[in-house]
Amino acid sequence: MKLTAEQIEYVSNYIKSLDIKWYELQVEFTDHMVTSMEEIWDKDPELTFHQVKQYAESKFVGHSSFKSIVEERKRMLQKEYNRSQRKMIAEFLKFPKIIGCILLGILAYQGSFFFEKPSKYLQVLFALLLVSAIPGLYHFIRNYKIQGKRFLAVSYYSLSLTSILSFPQIGINLSNGFKDEIQQNHLLIIPLICIWVIGLLFCATGVYLDIKHTAKVKKQYQLN
Template structure:
């Protein structure tokens, strides 16, 4: 037995009442509920609409919606990290890696013009932090599409939190070996390479976010 448009709308509003803020999950859960209700109703037409809804909800369990949301979040995070590493790995292959190596060597050579190598490294990563500002603004302004929030878009924020954590440990390591860096300037080179890696993470994060926005708009027909 097929649900009417009004009944489907009722189920949709019921799903939203579970404080599921991600639009794609609202759509998915509504579809699951509707399909399950239609299946139950087909087997027992004597049931009322609300009885069928209750039986369908019981299939999910008391915390079924939240559990599915958590599972989907973990899956999307893994997929995003994998996609990001795949893009970065392309830049770490010949011949693209030559550009990264030359840039790291150029930055390393520039460090010789500074009396305090550790301060030079801090300034480099300070510059990387400044580059985060437009990237973070892009993430903030695109967190919604036509007023709807998407979990897949929200996942891209792990790029920003991940790189800030990365920079924290870089500065921590720099402070730990400050005197060694001062005596052996060659130790600056790994920090230069880490800077290039950080830039790659930032660039690929922005690229994947834009790609996700396009895919979401097409999938849910939100293109202007």
């Protein structure tokens, strides 16, 4: 027995009442619930709408099961994000793209000779990574809600901000910790510049993935 539009709306509002704020999960849970209810009703047409709803709800083991599904989806998105980012970075470390990374590292190394204290130069270099937070932050704020709806696939992919903030901190701490050694041996800058290049790749690929997945969500749900 098919549910009416009003009954489907009732189920949708029930799903929203479970504090599931992500639009795509609201749609998915509503579809699963409606399908389950229609199957139960086909088997026993004598049941009332609310009885069918309770039976269908029991398949999800109530509110806690919905929450566990949300957490599992977050873990899946995290895994997918990490895998995609690692794959992109690995491509930059292969020929011919690695040539660009090497040239960037050489330019960064040459720039250190214009500073009296190489450790200060490294701190400036890593601090500049924070500039890449601007497009990521702008993208996050702009797409926090898309047409009044929040999407887990968009909000959770804003992990590039974490990379952007962590790499400068790591680089600055290492530069401070080994400033005396770096002052005595200029070649010690090289491994730190390698870390800086990797950090730049993490930041750039993170922002790219954010934009890519936002576009995918907009296309899937036909949003502007």
